[in-house]
Structure formats: C-alpha cells, structure tokens
Amino acid sequence: MFVNKINAELLKKLLMTFGPSGNEEKIRKVIKEEIQEFADEIKVDALGNLIAIKKGKGKRIMVASHMDEIGIMVTNVDDDGFLRFTNIGGVSPFMSLGQKVIFDDETIGVIGMEKLDDIKDLKLNKMFIDVGLPSKEEVIKKINVGDVASFYSPFIYQNECIISKTLDDRIGCFVAIEALKKLKDTPNEIYFVFTVQEEVGLRGAKTAAYGINPDLGIAIDVTLTGDTPKAEVMDVGLGKGAAIKVKDRSIIVSPKVKDLITEVAVDNEIPFQYEILDAGGTDSGAIHLSRSGIPSGVISIPCRYVHSPSEMVYISDVINSIKLLIKVLEKEKINI
Amino acid sequence: MLLKRLTMANGVSGNEDEVRNIIIEEIREHVDEIKTDRLGNVIAIKKGKEGFPRVMLAAHMDEVGMIVRSIDDGGFIRFSLVGGIDERILVSKQVLIGKDRIHGVIGAKAIHLQDKNERNTPLKIKQLYIDIGAKSKEEAEKLVKKGDYVAFDSEFIEFGGNLIKAKALDDRAGCGVLIDLLKEEYDVEIYGVFTVQEEIGLRGAKVAAYNADPSFAIVFEGTLCSDISEVPEHSHITKLGKGPALSLMDSYTIFSKKLNQCIHETAVENNIKIQYRQPSPGGNDAGEIHLTKEGIPCAALSVPCRYIHSPSSIMSLEDFEGCKKTAKLFLKGIKKGEYVCE
Numbered sequence: 001m002f003v004n005k006i007n008a009e010l011l012k013k014l015l016m017t018f019g020p021s022g023n024e025e026k027i028r029k030v031i032k033e034e035i036q037e038f039a040d041e042i043k044v045d046a047l048g049n050l051i052a053i054k055k056g057k058g059k060r061i062m063v064a065s066h067m068d069e070i071g072i073m074v075t076n077v078d079d080d081g082f083l084r085f086t087n088i089g090g091v092s093p094f095m096s097l098g099q100k101v102i103f104d105d106e107t108i109g110v111i112g113m114e115k116l117d118d119i120k121d122l123k124l125n126k127m128f129i130d131v132g133l134p135s136k137e138e139v140i141k142k143i144n145v146g147d148v149a150s151f152y153s154p155f156i157y158q159n160e161c162i163i164s165k166t167l168d169d170r171i172g173c174f175v176a177i178e179a180l181k182k183l184k185d186t187p188n189e190i191y192f193v194f195t196v197q198e199e200v201g202l203r204g205a206k207t208a209a210y211g212i213n214p215d216l217g218i219a220i221d222v223t224l225t226g227d228t229p230k231a232e233v234m235d236v237g238l239g240k241g242a243a244i245k246v247k248d249r250s251i252i253v254s255p256k257v258k259d260l261i262t263e264v265a266v267d268n269e270i271p272f273q274y275e276i277l278d279a280g281g282t283d284s285g286a287i288h289l290s291r292s293g294i295p296s297g298v299i300s301i302p303c304r305y306v307h308s309p310s311e312m313v314y315i316s317d318v319i320n321s322i323k324l325l326i327k328v329l330e331k332e333k334i335n336i
Numbered sequence: 337m338l339l340k341r342l343t344m345a346n347g348v349s350g351n352e353d354e355v356r357n358i359i360i361e362e363i364r365e366h367v368d369e370i371k372t373d374r375l376g377n378v379i380a381i382k383k384g385k386e387g388f389p390r391v392m393l394a395a396h397m398d399e400v401g402m403i404v405r406s407i408d409d410g411g412f413i414r415f416s417l418v419g420g421i422d423e424r425i426l427v428s429k430q431v432l433i434g435k436d437r438i439h440g441v442i443g444a445k446a447i448h449l450q451d452k453n454e455r456n457t458p459l460k461i462k463q464l465y466i467d468i469g470a471k472s473k474e475e476a477e478k479l480v481k482k483g484d485y486v487a488f489d490s491e492f493i494e495f496g497g498n499l500i501k502a503k504a505l506d507d508r509a510g511c512g513v514l515i516d517l518l519k520e521e522y523d524v525e526i527y528g529v530f531t532v533q534e535e536i537g538l539r540g541a542k543v544a545a546y547n548a549d550p551s552f553a554i555v556f557e558g559t560l561c562s563d564i565s566e567v568p569e570h571s572h573i574t575k576l577g578k579g580p581a582l583s584l585m586d587s588y589t590i591f592s593k594k595l596n597q598c599i600h601e602t603a604v605e606n607n608i609k610i611q612y613r614q615p616s617p618g619g620n621d622a623g624e625i626h627l628t629k630e631g632i633p634c635a636a637l638s639v640p641c642r643y644i645h646s647p648s649s650i651m652s653l654e655d656f657e658g659c660k661k662t663a664k665l666f667l668k669g670i671k672k673g674e675y676v677c678e
Contacts, residue, residue: 021590022585022590022593023593045630045631046630046631046632046633047626047631047633049631073584073585073615075570075614075615075616076569076570076572076614078569078570084570086585086615086616088585088590125570125571145584145612145614146584146585146596146612146615197590200590201588203626203627204631206627207627207628207629207630207631208630208631210629210630211629211630211631
C-alpha cells in the first residue's frame with residue numbers, strides 16, 4: 001500500500017513499533033528485516049546498535065539515526081495496583097497527563113495524577129499509571145518494577161503531513177532506510193547505524209562511532225521549528241525543505257561538512273533550510289568527539305510538537321531529506 | 337574486621353592512599369598481577385581459563401568529604417566540599433584533617449546569637465568553619481595547610497539487628513565485597529578495579545575501563561536507601577535488609593537486562609534475598625564504563641545504605657553478605673563461551 005509518494009506502510013510500522021531507550025529489541029528486528037537484502041553486512045554491537053554496511057572504496061561515512069524513543073519506566077506498584085513511574089528521556093508531565101502508554105506486552109495504561117491544588121505543581125512523582133486492574137496481585141502478573149512503556153497514539157496521514165508519536169526519530173530511521181534501499185553503487189563505504197539510547201544522552205552513537213572510526217559522520221534526526229503561533233524565534237519551518245544543521249547544544253557542525261551538504265543540495269536543486277537549534281542535541285554530538293575527532297553534520301527533518309504523542313512532519317521535507325542524503329552519500333571525491 | 341578498617345581509613349576523592357594501601361595489602365596474595373595506574377586506580381588481575389570472558393569488577397575507593405581552602409585570622413579553617421554533601425548536615429560534626437589526622441569540629445554561630453531569620457535558613461558553607469583549637473592563624477598553619485583533605489570522624493559501630501553504622505559505606509561496602517570476591521577462584525578472567533574519584537564524576541572508572549576493555553562489568557556500590565516512615569513507598573529506592581539491590585536505570589546508565597536477569601536468577605535459585613533498585617537520579621562508575629570503546633554491558637549490585645554521604649551511614653551485614661554471595665555464585669556459574677565478545 002503506497003500512499004502518495006512515500007512508503008507509508010513501512011513508516012507506520014516503524015512508528016508503531018515498541019522501543020524506549022535501552023529496549024530497542026523489537027524495532028531493531030523490524031529494521032533489520034527491512035534492510036537485510038540491501039546491505040553487504042549487518043551486525044549488532046554490545047550496546048545494541050544495528051550497523052548495516054554498504055561497501056565502497058572512498059570515504060568511510062557513518063549515517064546515524066536513532067531507533068529509541070522516549071518513554072517511562074515503572075518504579076513501584078502500590079497495593080491498589082497503581083504504577084508509579086519515572087521518565088526515560090525528555091518526558092514532560094504536562095504532555096503526559098491524560099495520555100495512554102503501552103507496555104512491551106501491549107498492556108495499555110492511562111496516566112493520572114494525585115489531587116493537586118495548583119496544576120503548576122504537576123511533576124512525574126505526583127502521577128501514576130492505571131492499567132485498569134483492581135489489585136497489586138493482579139498487576140504484577142503482567143507488569144513489574146523496571147518494565148518500560150512508550151506513549152500510545154495512532155498514526156495519522158492527513159493532507160501533506162504525518163502526525164504520530166515517535167517521529168523523533170523513526171522518521172530519521174525511515175530516511176536512512178529509504179536511502180539505503182535506493183542507493184546504487186556508492187563510491188564511499190557507508191555505515192548505516194540505527195543507534196540506541198540517544199534520548200538518554202547520545203550513548204549508542206558514542207560507542208558505535210568508536211567502533212567504526214569514520215571519516216565523516218552524518219546524523220539524521222528531527223529538529224524543532226519556529227513556525228507556530230508565538231513560537232520561539234527559529235528560522236525553520238515545515239515544508240521548507242530538508243534542514244542542514246549549523247549548530248545545537250551538542251555540536252557546532254564543521255563548516256566543511258555544512259558546506260559539503262549545502263553544495264550537494266544546491267547542485268541537485270533540493271530545497272533546504274539552515275537550522276540553528278538553541279536546545280537539544282543529537283548523535284553527531286557524540287560522533288564528532290570520538291577518538292581524535294570526526295567531522296560531522298546533521299540532516300534534520302523539521303518537526304512540530306517534538307516529544308509529544310502528536311509530532312508532525314511534512315511529507316515533502318521527508319522526501320527532500322532522503323534525496324539529499326542519497327546525493328551526499330553518492331558524492332565522489334569528498335574532501336573533508 | 338576488614339570493613340571497619342576500610343571505613344575508618346580516610347580517602348576523600350583524589351586522596352585515596354590510605355584505602356589503596358589497605359586494599360593492596362589485603363588482596364596481594366590472592367591475585368596474579370596488581371598495579372596502580374596513573375590516576376591511582378588499583379587494578380588486580382586474576383587469570384582465567386581460555387574461552388571464558390574477561391570481567392571487570394569495580395568498586396570506588398573514594399568518599400565524599402571536604403578540602404581546606406584557607407585559614408582565617410582567628411585560626412579557623414574555611415573549606416570546600418568534595419563530592420555531594422548536604423550542607424545542612426555539617427554543623428557540629430567532628431572531622432579529621434590531613435595525614436596527621438588533626439581533630440576538628442565544624443562550628444557555626446550559636447543558636448542564642450542567631451536572629452529569627454537566621455534560625456529559619458540552613459547554614460551555608462560560607463558561614464561554617466572548622467575549629468581545630470588553634471589560638472591564631474600562625475598556630476593553625478603549623479597543623480593544617482591549604483589543600484589538606486578533611487574527612488568525617490566517625491566510629492564504626494555494630495548495633496541493632498546485624499546492622500552497622502559507619503562513614504564512607506559508599507563505597508567501602510563495595511570495596512569490601514570486591515576484596516572478598518578476589519579471594520576466590522574462577523574460570524573467568526577477573527579485572528578487579530578499585531577506582532578513584534567516583535564521587536566527583538566517575539573519573540577513575542573512565543580510564544580504568546579503557547585499559548581493561550572487558551566483555552562486561554559489574555559495579556559494586558553502597559547505594560541510596562530511603563525506607564523510612566514519612567517517605568512514600570515509591571520513593572524508597574531500596575529497602576534495608578531486603579538483600580543487595582540490582583540497578584535498572586539511573587541518570588547515567590540503563591543497565592544490561594541480560595546481566596540483571598542472570599544475576600537475579602542466581603540469587604533466587606540460591607535463596608538469597610535480592611531487590612531491584614528503583615530507577616532514580618544519581619549514578620555510579622557504570623556510567624563511564626558502559627560507554628567505553630565499543631560499549632561494555634554493565635550491571636550494578638549494591639548494598640542499601642541509609643544516610644549515605646553523611647558521617648553516619650547504616651547498612652545491614654546480611655545485605656552485605658548477600659551481595660558477596662550472589663556475585664560469587666554468578667561469576668562461578670559463567671560457562672565457557674558465555675558473554676565472550678565476537
């Protein structure tokens with residue numbers, strides 16, 4: 001089933017597959033099956049990063065998109081069967097209130113809160129998950145301390161956009177997978193890495209970069225936008241093309257890499273915009289500091305409402321990001 | 337008792353000599369090789385059999401404490417904190433300064449002289465000083481120098497139902513466990529590392545793990561235990577007397593599910609009490625170890641300690657023994673080819 005110009009079926013599968021940080025088994029399996037026939041070699045490292053290699057003689061390029069998603073971990077089950085929890089990655093109590101979460105065994109829970117006099121006092125430790133079972137005894141047959149859940153929300157394809165949970169960063173995984181599939185013979189040696197534990201501190205990318213020791217690192221991730229009412233000023237908007245990162249909290253992109261990606265975009269008439277992100281970081285932050293330093297950049301997909309159960313991206317930006325990534329990887333004689 | 341010697345030794349981060357000496361003396365005869373690296377980590381190696389993995393076992397030697405900043409005109413010592421200490425616990429505590437263990441008391445303005453406002457605000461470090469009984473700056477300078485380390489002065493006491501009270505159980509408890517483990521024989525190769533400078537940022541572990549490059553690592557800790565009446569159960573973190581605690585997740589690490597499962601099973605099968613440490617802020621040496629080189633799966637097995645980072649921590653000797661026993665059985669149960677990296 002192909003809707004419009006992207007493989008929406010694959011995208012939906014990626015978005016709906018379970019994978020909070022540290023629990024990427026299921027999403028790793030889905031991606032591995034999807035890319036198996038397109039890679040020359042596939043391996044999984046000690047932390048769980050999935051590494052697909054496309055052999056070539058030129059530069060060694062690491063493409064990183066993270067498989068993990070934000071979520072919650074259970075810290076306690078009380079006598080009445082209510083679960084207390086903590087965040088995995090950046091989870092806002094306000095975004096979470098009233099939402100549903102889904103556990104690995106597909107149990108669904110609702111997030112509620114203690115009575116508060118002032119909603120401003122809302123914190124995760126004043127909140128709980130209700131899985132609709134009457135007692136601790138019943139609950140612990142299914143869910144225990146240490147179990148994790150991701151947010152639960154449907155996949156929506158509407159007009160020219162996708163609305164879903166976990167576009168951060170399954171949309172990056174989607175871009176990398178599509179690039180891998182469409183990439184014909186490449187002059188470069190490409191390491192497509194689907195990283196773990198990005199949301200808790202760029203952890204998978206750190207060890208993967210050490211292992212691969214690439215000449216160039218490119219992360220594919222979502223970025224925030226400044227195109228909603230009274231948003232923080234930021235010159236990135238949906239539908240304006242792939243975003244080429246200039247800096248964020250984790251990296252100042254090497255000007256050489258920024259110029260390289262820009263040149264490819266201009267030469268191939270791919271719409272692009274520059275991204276300067278005040279908050280947040282991505283896998284390139286870890287990659288560029290690996291070993292004796294690795295020139296690194298980022299192709300970002302503009303995304304509204306990041307880390308909410310209703311993230312939004314435009315299809316056109318996704319398509320442009322795939323095109324841009326392919327053209328960068330196909331470039332001969334990269335001078336870094 | 338070894339644990340008594342370990343906790344009575346002073347080893348504020350960056351000044352782990354006393355602890356290091358006790359440990360080396362204690363383990364020397366039981367290991368194949370022993371060395372101290374450039375940062376001061378003690379690395380003890382026990383050779384393994386072919387086909388078995390190399391395991392890094394880590395416990396940190398350092399403890400939280402203070403360091404002398406200056407001596408004022410009245411001969412009172414001004415100081416800074418080393419590691420995370422709640423300033424509110426400092427007043428009136430006894431301390432030992434420097435190698436010569438100069439006695440001091442942390443003093444502050446008497447309650448009689450404080451105005452209402454002052455009584456309602458906790459005293460800040462700047463308002464505190466250490467009184468070593470010197471009459472003048474000159475006299476104080478004969479005993480204490482800038483940069484001298486300051487440790488809490490606290491007796492090791494056995495009390496209650498198999499409990500002990502001591503300072504520095506975080507992480508001399510872990511050191512005690514690791515020393516004991518090194519006295520046994522295994523098929524796996526053991527890299528026993530007693531790390532420095534954990535309390536100020538997991539610094540020793542970072543370089544030690546780079547050097548050891550093991551198949552996996554287990555960190556032994558004294559960890560948070562807040563199982564007291566007024567704290568809701570979902571914030572207890574661990575419970576005293578319920579066995580050693582396996583970490584699930586903290587600020588720096590998501591721990592290996594596979595290792596956790598195997599260690600937990602080992603305890604249950606052998607009727608040893610074991611609990612999970614509720615995910616909470618904080619961290620331990622695993623934070624650096626698991627991100628070393630191409631990644632190293634980690635577990636952390638901890639002895640629950642009430643009031644850590646204070647002069648008077650409390651732990652259960654039963655939990656301490658349970659920690660040793662669980663780790664010992666787990667390590668001895670590892671079969672050929674298991675956990676070995678490709």
